[in-house]
Amino acid sequence: MKGGAGLSIQRWTPLSVVSVGTLAVLGVVLAAGPLFLGANAIDRLTTLFIYIILATMWNALAGYGGLVSVGQQAFFGIGAYAAIRLSSFGVGVYPALVLGAVFAGAVSYALSGFALRLRGGEFAIGMWVVAELFHLLVNLDKLIQGETGTSLIALNAFSPEHRRDYNYWLALAAVAALVALMYALLRGRLGSSVQAIRDNEEAASSLGVRVLATKRIIFVVAGAGCGLAGTLWLATSISFQPATYFGVQWTAYMIFMALVGGLGTFEGPILGAIVFFLMESLFGASGVWYLVGLGATAVVFALYLPRGLWGTIEERFGLRLLPVGYRVMASGSAQLAARSDAAESGGDSRAAH
Amino acid sequence: MIWVNQIVQGILLGGYYALIACGLSFMFGVMRIINLAHGDLAVLAAFLVWSIVGYTGMSPFLALAIVLPVMGGLGWLMQRVMLERSLRAGMLVPLLTTFGLGIVIQNLLFAYYGADTRSLAPAIGDLAFDSWSLGSQIYISHLAGLIFLVAVLLLGGLQLLLARTPLGRAIRATAEDPDTAELVGINSRAVYAAAAAIAVMTVAVGGTFLGMRATFGPYAGPTQLIFAFEAVVIGGLGSMWGTLFGGIVLGVAQNIGAQIAPNGFLIAGHAVFLLVLGVRLASGSAIARGRIRALLGRSP
Numbered sequence: 124m125k126g127g128a129g130l131s132i133q134r135w136t137p138l139s140v141v142s143v144g145t146l147a148v149l150g151v152v153l154a155a156g157p158l159f160l161g162a163n164a165i166d167r168l169t170t171l172f173i174y175i176i177l178a179t180m181w182n183a184l185a186g187y188g189g190l191v192s193v194g195q196q197a198f199f200g201i202g203a204y205a206a207i208r209l210s211s212f213g214v215g216v217y218p219a220l221v222l223g224a225v226f227a228g229a230v231s232y233a234l235s236g237f238a239l240r241l242r243g244g245e246f247a248i249g250m251w252v253v254a255e256l257f258h259l260l261v262n263l264d265k266l267i268q269g270e271t272g273t274s275l276i277a278l279n280a281f282s283p284e285h286r287r288d289y290n291y292w293l294a295l296a297a298v299a300a301l302v303a304l305m306y307a308l309l310r311g312r313l314g315s316s317v318q319a320i321r322d323n324e325e326a327a328s329s330l331g332v333r334v335l336a337t338k339r340i341i342f343v344v345a346g347a348g349c350g351l352a353g354t355l356w357l358a359t360s361i362s363f364q365p366a367t368y369f370g371v372q373w374t375a376y377m378i379f380m381a382l383v384g385g386l387g388t389f390e391g392p393i394l395g396a397i398v399f400f401l402m403e404s405l406f407g408a409s410g411v412w413y414l415v416g417l418g419a420t421a422v423v424f425a426l427y428l429p430r431g432l433w434g435t436i437e438e439r440f441g442l443r444l445l446p447v448g449y450r451v452m453a454s455g456s457a458q459l460a461a462r463s464d465a466a467e468s469g470g471d472s473r474a475a476h
Numbered sequence: 477m478i479w480v481n482q483i484v485q486g487i488l489l490g491g492y493y494a495l496i497a498c499g500l501s502f503m504f505g506v507m508r509i510i511n512l513a514h515g516d517l518a519v520l521a522a523f524l525v526w527s528i529v530g531y532t533g534m535s536p537f538l539a540l541a542i543v544l545p546v547m548g549g550l551g552w553l554m555q556r557v558m559l560e561r562s563l564r565a566g567m568l569v570p571l572l573t574t575f576g577l578g579i580v581i582q583n584l585l586f587a588y589y590g591a592d593t594r595s596l597a598p599a600i601g602d603l604a605f606d607s608w609s610l611g612s613q614i615y616i617s618h619l620a621g622l623i624f625l626v627a628v629l630l631l632g633g634l635q636l637l638l639a640r641t642p643l644g645r646a647i648r649a650t651a652e653d654p655d656t657a658e659l660v661g662i663n664s665r666a667v668y669a670a671a672a673a674i675a676v677m678t679v680a681v682g683g684t685f686l687g688m689r690a691t692f693g694p695y696a697g698p699t700q701l702i703f704a705f706e707a708v709v710i711g712g713l714g715s716m717w718g719t720l721f722g723g724i725v726l727g728v729a730q731n732i733g734a735q736i737a738p739n740g741f742l743i744a745g746h747a748v749f750l751l752v753l754g755v756r757l758a759s760g761s762a763i764a765r766g767r768i769r770a771l772l773g774r775s776p
Contacts, residue, residue, distance in 0.1 A: 185568065189567075189568060191568050191571045191572065193512070193571075193575065237750075237753075237754055237757065240757045241753070241757075243510070243567050243568070243571070244504075244509075244510030244571060245510075245709065245753070247510070247512070247571050248510065248512075248701075248702065248705045249750075249753060251702065252702060252705075252706070252746050252749055252750060253750070255702065255742070255746055256743065256746040256747065256750070259739060259742055259743050259746070260743070262739065263739060371698060374575075375575070375579055378572060378575060378576070382572060411583045411586050411587045412583075412587065414579060414582075414583040415579075415580050415583040415584055415587070417579065418576045418577070418578070418579030418580035418583065419576070419580050421572065421573075421575075421576035421579075422558065422572075422573050422576035422577060422580070425562065425565075425569050425572040425573045425576065426558065426561050426562065426565070426569075426573060429565055429569065
């Protein structure tokens with residue numbers, strides 16, 4: 124893509140080519156993980172993959188789409204519930220886990236016409252009410268036995284060792300597929316459209332951006348992604364207690380991961396998920412003070428480091444490992460202005476109004 | 477007759493929802509902030525009152541008089557330290573920071589008070605269970621009647637404050653346009669801080685009555701937030717008397733739902749809320765008028 128007067132638009136840097144390549148290699152190495160990793164490491168990595176999915180989905184909604192949802196646990200729970208229901212109808216247990224996520228995506232599609240017309244805080248709490256309502260309705264199902272819950276018994280057909288490896292591979296495939304899909308979406312036309320909507324819906328609409336259709340794609344992918352995270356969680360824990368799956372703590376975790384990693388940066392939430400995972404491993408045992416720390420950290424980041432850890436690193440060093448935006452370059456290789464990249468400066472322009 | 481009773485009880489319950497919701501409505505009307513820590517602040521106030529009653533044996537109403545300025549100070553501080561900066565950073569940041577604050581409050585309460593649920597009902601004597609009877613099957617508890625009355629007085633008081641006092645005038649001007657308000661000599665930072673203090677004081681009143689009419693624990697806040705938000709939205713976001721109306725609709729729906737099925741209480745409330753939202757979206761009217769004129773019940 125050539126601009127005028129010796130300017131060119133750069134989308135890849137040599138570093139980002141290397142980093143995408145490294146990620147691909149890492150994926151292959153991780154796929155062979157069960158060959159050389161212990162049982163505990165496999166379990167922990169499976170959890171980390173689920174966190175990365177959740178963080179990436181929430182960041183796509185809030186960081187790129189401007190949609191702060193306090194109710195993504197609706198899809199996390201409904202995905203797990205659908206998997207249990209499908210399994211009880213005789214669907215094979217692993218297909219049921221994937222279909223549960225598809226069902227969550229379908230539910231988010233059905234909701235989108237309503238939910239996406241809500242603004243700001245209305246959307247945030249509206250989604251929370253939706254999650255509460257799903258929770259209550261799922262409790263009505265005799266199979267679930269109210270808050271007592273039930274288990275995905277069909278998983279017992281597999282030995283614990285096999286189950287661990289299968290769950291790991293499924294989680295790895297899920298996180299790779301969802302992160303790649305989100306990356307492709309946000310790098311493409313949709314990424315620019317959705318950020319334009321985030322920054323000013325009326326202006327975007329007047330430029331011909333199809334507001335509802337654009338938001339809907341992000342919302343449905345995020346719904347299916349959170350649903351898949353829910354079914355994966357079900358696969359690892361086997362038991363389904365509605366209050367756990369539909370709990371607002373999932374949103375708290377997602378907010379924490381996205382904020383600390385860097386809201387509106389692509390790499391940030393992945394880093395945030397790793398930070399969250401490490402903090403949970405180190406301090407999770409201290410229970411309530413750990414949660415106080417999570418809440419306080421989220422507040423401090425929202426106020427003083429709105430672009431999170433990754434956003435700060437990116438600004439300081441000009442690093443872009445997984446670029447989704449555009450950079451304007453002078454005919455040489457010198458960068459014209461670090462912050463002139465239209466799409467990626469969204470966070471700043473948001474701060475300005 | 478049982479249905480009439482459910483509706484009467486629903487209206488009274490609506491008074492409680494309006495009471496717990498008026499701070500949320502006020503804060504949205506003035507600052508355009510939906511405070512996700514709203515319910516947790518109410519529960520915090522209930523715990524503070526409970527502690528004072530426990531240590532001194534005084535009446536919860538007297539304890540509330542002590543807690544009110546404390547909560548007002550907290551609201552002022554919250555605005556100055558957190559919300560002011562959040563507001564400058566855009567529409568979404570206040571949601572994130574108040575949600576984080578809510579988590580901090582819940583877990584600090586848990587760390588200090590533990591998991592037990594508490595109630596102020598033992599401290600208010602006969603008021604907790606006395607009632608007036610209307611006919612043979614309808615009873616109105618003194619407490620529910622008092623709560624309804626306090627809700628009406630508080631909403632009316634806020635309305636008068638906004639419409640008639642110099643502070644109210646400054647709040648309205650700042651809500652319309654903080655920069656222009658500054659030009660005519662209004663200190664908009666101070667006005668916002670005062671509005672936040674007032675809002676959180678009303679939350680303290682709501683929280684105290686929550687403690688009298690029911691039990692509460694450290695994690696009771698989010699449920700109160702959801703009820704308050706539902707009342708505010710059903711009544712029209714940012715409208716004071718609308719909040720009372722919304723609370724009544726919510727309370728009646730919940731009680732009718734409970735009469736139909738054991739799980740119906742919450743389901744019916746959420747369903748009515750989503751239905752009202754859906755109908756408003758379909759009819760194309762703006763939900764969040766959010767202007768101070770709407771707060772005063774005038775059409776924008």
